[in-house]
Amino acid sequence: MSAQVRELAADNGKPLAVVTGGAGFIGSHMVDLLVANGFRVNVVDNLVGGRLANIAHQAQSGDVGFxxxxxxxxxxxCPSFAGARFVxxxxxxxxxxxxxxRPLDYMASNVMGTVQVLECAKAAGVQKLVYAASSSCYGLAAVPTREDHPIGPEHPYALSKYQGxxxxxxxxKVYGLPVNAIRIFNAYGTRSRTSGAYGAVFGVFLRQKLAGTPFTVIGDGSQTRDFLYVTxxxxxxxxxxxxxxxxxIWNLGAGKPQSVNRLTxxxxxxxxxxxKRPGEPDCTWADISSITADLGWAPTVSFEEGVQRILDNIDxxxxxxxxxxxxxAKASEIWFKFLGDK
Known part of the structure; x- marks a missing residue:
């Protein structure tokens, strides 16, 4: 795959966007949307969580560099940013x-790595940088959660994303770089990450389904999450x-929480x-009135349709x-040690 994808998208007169993490879950879908809307895209990804296969279908057009x-x-x-309109x-x-x-690794990547991207965007004179923020910055939040909710990160991941x-x-403010941030609640869909530590419930359940083993639900399954399909x-x-x-800053979810039991x-x-693990919210629920009013955006993929799309691609x-x-339980020992009884 790496031999087929050029490092820089072809200079064909189309506007250019940069997608960091563009071989990953959300990033690869961002690449697809940009190409469909007449952009060429330069992807920057270290392939730790991403897969080149996620953008393989874009390789022949010349509109995607990697x-x-x-x-x-x-x-x-960095040449990948030169002439970019959006990052x-x-x-x-x-x-x-x-x-x-590993808090140092998270601060290095999510904070200092973000600063390096900001410096690249600043040097390139981009028209807009959009940052993928996390709703975890709110901690155990009141719901539905508005953008002006107090910040209360519960763990280093949440802190690092908020500092980024x-x-x-x-x-x-200082350099005049045009930026917006979107605090993502619970994204799901095709191409979600398959490797690494115990994490998002979808990947765990889908692998268990393929193996014919029971779904492992933490808690009683009544907890709800504001799942939003990746497209x-x-x-x-x-x-x-x-x-x-x-x-x-905008909160991003479907605005319609679904229970884990409904997912199973x-x-x-x-x-x-x-x-159940301590420090996990019973409900995540984004108030999406702001992003709907400001951007005219609204979710289009129902939870049932989104889950079916995943099942159609379960392999x-x-x-x-x-x-x-x-x-x-073994993977959660650290969680209980540091987040229990807080």
Whole structure:
């Protein structure tokens, strides 16, 4: 794949966008949307969480370039950014438990890596940078959660994403870089990450379904999450780049929380329940009135349709780690040690 994708998108007169983390879950869908809307795209990704296969279908057009690089190592005059109109910054490290174990790595990537991307965007004179922020910055939030909710990160991952967000607005204030940020609640869909630590419930459940083992649900399954299908996420980011508004923060979800039990019902299979982890919210629920009013954005993919799309592509998760109650409990020991009884 790397031999087929040029490092820089062809200079064919189309407007250019940069997508960091563009071989990953949300980033690769962002690439698809941009190409469909007449953009050429330079992807920057270190392939730790992403897959070149996620953008393989774009390889022949010449509209997509790919640079394998860690954002922390980018030079300010990185050619991938030269002439770019927009930058969509998705790159970084995810997952909660590893952030407790490796806080320095998370700060280095999600904060200093973001600063390096900001410097590249500033040097290139881009019209807009849109930062993929996280709703985890709110901690255990009141719902539905508005953008003016108090900030209260519960773990280093949440803190690092919030500090990256603050860096973006600082670059806007001091250097005049036009930036917007979108605080994503619970994105799901095809191409979600299959490797690494115990994380997003979809990847865990899909691999368990392929193996014919019961779904492992943490807690009683009544907890709800504001799941938003990934193509709707990409649409929101595109709108946030195109708008003349700058310096804005928007919450992003479907605005219609779904229970984990409802998810297992749609996926179809037996369920095993294990104890709830401390510090996890019973409900995440984005107040999306602001992004709807400001950008004219609204979700288009229902939860039922989104889950079916995933089931239609379930083989993607065939090489994902297979988790069970014992391994999940083991992976959660750090969580209980540092986040319990807070």
């Amino acid at each position: 640079l394998e690089a860690d954002i922390r190592d980018l030079k300010t005059d 969509f910054h998705f790159a970084g490290i995810g997952d909660i438990v590893p952030s407790i174990e 967000e603050q860096a973006c607005f600082h670059w806007g 709707d996420v990409a649409r929101a980011f595109f709108a946030a780049a195109q708008t003349p508004l700058t310096g804005r 019902e749609l996926l179809g299979g037996e369920v095993t329940y294990i104890p 993607y998760w065939s090489e994902a780690p297979l988790w069970d109650p014992v391994s999940i």
